[in-house]
Amino acid sequence: MQTYLGLDLGTSSLKALLIDENQAPIGTASVPLTVERPHFGWSEQDPKSWISATEAVLDQLKAAHPAELAAVAGIGLSGHMHGATILGEGDEVLRPCIMWNDTRSHEEAKELDTEEARAITGNIVFPGFTAPKLLWVKRHEPELFAKVKRVLLPKDYLRLWLTGEAVSEMSDSAGTSWLDTGKRDWSPVMLAKTDLPLSAMPRLVEGTESSGGLRAELASKWGIKAGVAVAGGGGDNAASACGVGVVAPGTGFLSLGTSGVLFTSSAGYDPRPETALHTFCHAIPGLWHQMGVTLSAAGSLEWLSKLLEEKPGDLTARLGDTLEGPSRLVFLPYLSGERTPHNDAAIRGVFAGLEADTDRAAMVKAVLEGVAFSMRDCVEAGGGTETVDKLIAVGAGSRSRYWLKLMATVLETEIVLPQSGDFGAAFGAARLGLCAATGADPLSVLTVPPLADRFQPEESLIGPFRDAYRRYRALYPAVKSVLQG
Template sequence: MTFLGVDLGTSGVRLLLVDEDGQPIGATERTYHAAHPHPGWSEQNPADWIAALEEAIAELRDNYPQFSVLRGIGVAGHMHGATLLDDSGRPLRPCILWNDTRSHAEAVRLDAKDQVRAISGNIVFPGFTAPKLEWVRAHEPDIFAKTAKVLLPAAYLNFYLTGDYVADMSDSAGTSWLDVGNRSWSDTLLEAGNMRADQMPRLVEGTEEAGRLRPALLDKWGLNGPVSVAGGAGDNAAAACGIGAQNEGQGFVSLGTSGVLLSTRDGYHPAPETALHTFCHAIPDRWYQMGVMLSATDSLNWLARITGQKPVELTTELDGTLQKPGSVRFLPYLSGERTPHNDAEIRGSFTGLATDTSRAGLTRAVLEGVAFGLRDSFEALVATDAKFDHLIAIGGGSASRYWIELIATTLGVPLSLPKSGEFGAALGAARLGMTAATDVATDTVMTIPEVRETIEPNQALRPAFEDAYQGFRAAYPTIKASQ
């Protein structure tokens, strides 16, 4: 038996085929693009997802004979996107993506409504699904009137695979329509957003079988079947499954374009006032919380771009030995910020520049600013009684040992680096497909990756970084006032 994980990302889809022991057999990916027809808009054609998926499937089928014994599929997807379908299941317009900010005014109005935060467990962010539908209702009323179903991107792939409208709890928790504590659609939230229960997909847990692969696809892909399709997961919940974070105290730091600090929770501990996200996990009876900063490696990429260097060239200049915080401070709000400020308008800044400021000094400031932004999320999580013995570091930025030691020192928590291999959202999705097809226990499947190295906080520099972090926190009101 083999199992397939599908990671539907914003810029492309990645497929990972694994054996019955969860070991990778083969992987492939296809890219596509988002459209930005107006400032702040970000859209994709769902047909592009299907075309990319089919091309990737054909490659796996042709190159790996083990594909013929496929028994389970799991789909992970970028969250919050609004795919509007008519009563025949056809998309009515391009999907409005998570990073689309056109519905900021609608988000503010929804967030202010009675019981919305209390039931959803979250602030209504502009990127969430519910305000997108309010925008469509106001600006595209004909399309809103024809909307029979609203699916998230991963749920749309599930629909393509099974022919059924079905979504998992973790992805649905980011809509502002789900009662996150009770893991069910909320009539109150739907009414607040002028939506109906019949427009929502059927809910399942991420580990459950959502349906079976359609006969037409069994034939097209050369499979005998049956092939179970799991409920799947939102991308970060799938990543948590990929690194084995399924119990209280387990979590990760992700240094990607955005930065994520995620903690698995055994219970439901909402804290919307902190701008933390509190979502259902893909695993039954589990939740997770995460703080999100919008510009993590994106901050380093920006500095590399304007200095004509590559990011690795900038970090190499730091010699690898962690230094105490420099005199230059960087606020990493290049695209606004989520946790803890929930401020789409704030922008970044350098302060403390002098005639002797070097390029290396700017790099240090950027790395420190991102670390301090992650510390903001860490403090918000600790305020909800989250506990951390250590965290796993993933994402492209984790290749910089200097940066990882800096973050470990700023947080006061050891960071473990996995050995090279698969441990991301595609693996988590494959693991969900395996549980749906075989009913194997999640503890057996969702194991922690082998660790290459654990980087401890630099205790000698902890006081200096603590002082610098307090200065970073104090700078936010000042820059906000100046803008």
């Protein structure tokens, strides 16, 4: 028997998932992590806590599944992206990791976000990306910057501890603003903009390749064979795509969590930075992916739930299972600003068309439609509905059949729902570990999980929802002119 281990370094927890050679889950363990916010807009985490958490989850798996853990033949890594883990001589940590949701470097991001930068990286330079954080450190912590010898992404610091190798992979590195995303290699031009040499960057591999072997000291501690392959792995969204089998062009996943993500795979490199769409390398060799983000998806429903003092599931249950035509009430879900396609941190949400007989069911319906239209914005930013053949629904919002029927109709594409199970980033990381250990064809490993249901667009309602989407699109500039002048 051979088993495979996925380690997913999340913002709030580190999760380990052990699977067998048939990809069936054996055991899982999770340890919480904390985020420090010493100043407004700052978000930091101690890299040492990632090591402690990894030791804890492996201790738990060894206690519960000693034989299966001893049979690990490959390890895969996933992690939150964009974090700046800054190391000095001897790879000591110089300061807490500056996290993906840290906004202190907004001025540096504006400075780096030139046409040249967009042409090289395929993306807007957002404050959350890694490069502007190092420019901030250079300006505000110059003595520390002078000691910088290496910068690693969070999961790659974990890899350094596991293998002794400073390595990253393409999907995570594409979110730094240092990668030439089309060439899948570091860009000397972008590194020079932050005064860093190429030697400060880790070696690059593909997500399915081995990045090194597990150190003997650690292998002995948990009864694992020394030298087992540690895969390149992937950034959290790319690893999640591997978990649900989104590896073929024309496929994608629709994540309805607090934020909404529309992730689609593409065989070619076709960046659209002007739409605030992320274009990153996939964790699979020769593939890229595009990712649109709406900042308040299920979060919009959670906001309404608190306002109306009723659980989200009870609110959506009021709508039943039969999809109705679009509401007269229009909702912009910009409760925390918006990413795709506006890249507008100052815009805010609005209900338009409130009437004397507007009830809670009408408000729920409008919120679900507003989020669906925001995801349609993401589809349009990626080239339109004809570019997507099928979307796999994940996240808390996918529990609502009404919402999935609505999404299928608004996005004009089939939406499929996996059976209950753990198909997230840790599972994707374990699958990548399997590929690295065995050399198996990724397409034969990264398959779509068993499906529980399928949702087709309701043909009679496509036209009405297209009209409603046009009304929705007209509302943003009107609200922007009122709020921002």
